[in-house]
Amino acid sequence: MTRYILTRLLSLVLSLVAASVAIFLVIEILPGDPAAIMLGVNAQPDTLAALRAEMGLDQPMVIRYLAWVGGMLHGDFGTSYTYHTPVAKLIGDRLAVSLPLALFSLLLTVVIAFPVGIWAAARRGSAADTLIMGITQLGVAIPNFWFAMLMVVLFAINLRWFSAGGFAGWDKGLLPALKSLTLPAVALALPQASILARVMRSALLDTLSEDFVRTARAKGLSRAKALRRHALRNALIPVLTIIGMQFSFLLAGGIIIENVFYLPGLGRLIFQSISARDLITVESVVMLLVFAVILVNFLVELAYALVDPRLRSGR
């Protein structure tokens, strides 16, 4: 088990180093001087020189990379050029919206997908199964931001159950805050729940046809019991993989949904920074999100080991 964790940990660190180099190089290699891009076409030479010095652009590339990574390790993500506040604080404020949104939609995804997938697998080939699979097929194909707009028309404009956008803020209490995250979370969750339900169903059907399930049935377990006690646990590996990928997708996919609902999250921050040419903020937010994704992948791999003891003894 220790060996397994250590190798995973090593690959986590290597991935992070590679990712930081890649992001740094993308900003670096791209044509144009980042300071010039940030200041726009009408920049005065002296402001340009001042910003270049402030960003450390007069230093060699390796030094700048090390300074950037070193700073991040200390929680210093640099200072935003447009907001004149530390990027770490900007990110912290926005994360208070984006992270709960991602978790909320992940929860919805799992809560919808598990029963639906299991139900469909248990009734394979029936009319109900066909109907569910048809609906999930639609769910996979629907663009989530369009679905979000349709929900705004129905639930915000016509029924007036929710507000059409904006965020109440956590200081207003848990319920108003969660309420303003509900429509965005549902919009994000529906396509993901459709995917997960399909994965759940096919993973279950795969394990249901295995010998150990047949043995369990032969011992007299009902189909439902065999499914719950034996097949489900074994179907969890592919399901966990997808959930891990989905969490990163939800965290990142939020950037478009946040735009639909005018939520002050990381997505809005990225777009505002992009239109303000604030590359320091863009670079750091992207690195943070990549870090989150790589970390989640790592946690999923640890979760495999918990679900499947065979993996613990090293591959």
Place this chain on the structure above:
Amino acid sequence: MSPMRFLRSRNLVIGALLTGLFTGAALLSFLWVPYDVTQMDIAHKIKPPSGVHWLGTDHYGRDILSMIMVGARTSIAVAVLAVGIGMGLGVPLGLWAAARRFSLLDEVIMRGNDLVFAFPSLIIAVMITAILGPSATNAIIAIGIFNIPVFARLSRSGALGLWNRDFILAARVAGKGAMRISFEHVLPNILNLLIVQGTIQFSMGILAEAGLSYVGLGAQPPTPSWGRMLADSQTMISFAPHMALFPGLAILLTVLGLNLLGDGLRDLLDPKLRRGRT
């Protein structure tokens, strides 16, 4: 024929019909559209569907049906080219890794793929288009990069099994090099897998293009694109829902069609996979 078998062939039929419909609309738009999409007609702006404008008009009085037809070009072109990038670079990489399987080169190629795979694609696409500037070309690059590891992994895993087969051994004995074997013997045998995956990536490309152009990072005006039409409709959705309804339906039906086509093709081309999916 059992009901499930019928459903499978029905997937193929519906998928092919929907895909054909939108590809046909895109092709037709080169020759004919009901109205010129660059022509504003303020007198007839925001009109609901009618006999004159089947799907209504937008806030500049442009015909929505015509815009959807021309927008189909943008969506399809971006998605096809992005799949092209993914296949064009990913397949050779995967075949190369399989030919030198378990060597350092294989390891480097596959870990590189893992890395790209681990990136949140949407965010990197946003970053790339933000720095290079928003345009359809940059959207293609941004989406295409994330197709590379998909095809590299698929080609490698498909090819690995083939390298142990007798016909490859025969080719090696005949003195053919690894590259020639990869392209002459391995590639034709994994083509089915690649076609099915290509269809799926195509549909994901359509969704990604719509998302990018919705946030203003795709094709720029006056080129119509479905995502941009949705973005334009957003502030008017309470009194002009038709402006949001039809472009969204176009995206939904195209993606649905491609997904069904992919499922149908998989069942048709790869009978081994049938068991797992029924």
